Amino acid sequence: MxxxxxxxxxxxxxxxxxxxxxxxxxxxxxxxxxxxxxxxxxxxxxxxxxxxxxxxxxxxxxxxxxxxxxxxxxxxxxxxxxxxxxxxxxxxxxxxxxxxxxxxxxxxxxxxxxxxxxxxxxxxxxxxxxxxTNGIDTAYFKMTEAGRQRFRKKYQLKEEQKVILSVGHYMERKGILDFVKLAKKMPSYQFYWFGYTNLRMVPSNVKRAIACKLPNLYFPGYISREELRDAYAGSDLFLFLTHEETEGIVLLEALAAKIPLLIRDIPIYENWLQHEDSVYKGRTLEDFEQISKAILEQQLPNLTIKGFQLALERDIKIMSHKLVEFYQ
Structure with missing residues (x-):
């Protein structure tokens, strides 16, 4: 074969x-x-x-x-x-x-x-x-102190500064509008969105959001897989505000990297990711603001170990055996 x-x-x-x-x-x-x-x-x-x-x-x-x-x-x-x-x-x-x-x-x-x-x-x-599943290389996306230091040095972040991270194309579906609104409401936290889409392809409301000048909001663009691994390690919260997905590979990467997750409560994650068990979920802008602050100030339990176990269930080694079954 x-x-x-x-x-x-x-x-x-x-x-x-x-x-x-x-x-x-x-x-x-x-x-x-x-x-x-x-x-x-x-x-x-x-x-x-x-x-x-x-x-x-x-x-x-x-x-x-x-x-x-x-x-x-x-x-x-x-x-x-x-x-x-x-x-x-x-x-x-x-x-x-x-x-x-x-x-x-x-x-x-x-x-x-x-x-x-x-x-x-x-x-x-x-x-x-x-x-x-698309699968995830859990061995690659390990959280390391060296990766954290590389990320924070590159973006000149002080150790006490809290970083909220998201990754994806510049799309309304990906939750970018709410991400910018939260940055406005939470000026004491640093917001980084990695990813890129040609601005000629996106509607005017998304263009305006990206053009918004806030001292705590950054759109560095597309970065390499190695730099993204460092970004997971160097951030304090992964905020995944997508409205619709078929799975979400960056979500799997964040679970593997053991970074706290706050996601939008949408049907695809209803039976897989449980609120206050492996991740935190929200539905409104007020939910996202309150839960984000509580996670960052360590007022809520750390759920990353359980999240990592879910990533292990979708590890590429397990996925490979199932894929070959379909080939056969």
Missing amino acids: KVLLYTGSLKLVDKSGIGQAMKHQKKALEILHIPHTSNRKENYDIVHLNTIFPNTLWMAWLAKRSGKKIIYYAHSTMEDFRNSFIGSNLFAPLFKRWIIFCYNHGDIVITPTDYSRNILRTYTIKPPIYSL
Whole structure:
């Protein structure tokens, strides 16, 4: 059995969760010594597709024509396409029709969570749909004092300064508007948002939020995986205010890094992450402000050990065995 991990248009998604998922899939195959390639001209038995670009669909057609098996990894739904880019809400129904067309070219469809699988099951998708986490390299995202010191030295942070961190594209869906509002309401804490989206692609309300000049609010842009690991280590709270996800790789990274988490209470995390057990949850801006302050001032129990156990359940070594089962 040899797997083609198709990397067409990788540059377009390399800095996103899909790009990270593709790296995880490659490592999963390496862990179990499964033959694989990214060169479509080589011989292969299965093609693993992660994107919904036209060239990916073309690859599916070529594979089907050659009698190969096709796995489509469904990272996207109409629900998490909304509130992303300019015009995304208007084009969401068309986007749904397109991804259905793409996913129907697979022999099986895999999606990161039961939540996203249940959404996709309401679509007219014919192949069987299974759920499998994107996975996380828990050994890599370890919290270290050296990483903390590197991060705080780079951004000239004093040890007593408390840092609130978030990671993601500049999207309303990711909760960036509430993140900026909280920075205004909490001037004694430092707010850092890592990630980047071309501003020509985002609506005016997001542009205004990013342009907001606050002495405690920073948008340094996209950083490397190594720098992101240091950022987790050097921060005091990971604030994940997303309104919709199919899983959330940065959430897995934060759990692995043992940083306190405060997340928006949304359906995808209802049965997985329990409030006041492994993470803290909020629904309103007032919730986020009050709980953030209580975590940072150590007025609430530290839940990071239980959160880390959840990350271990999604470790890339476990994910690799399940992925190979789907290949077989």
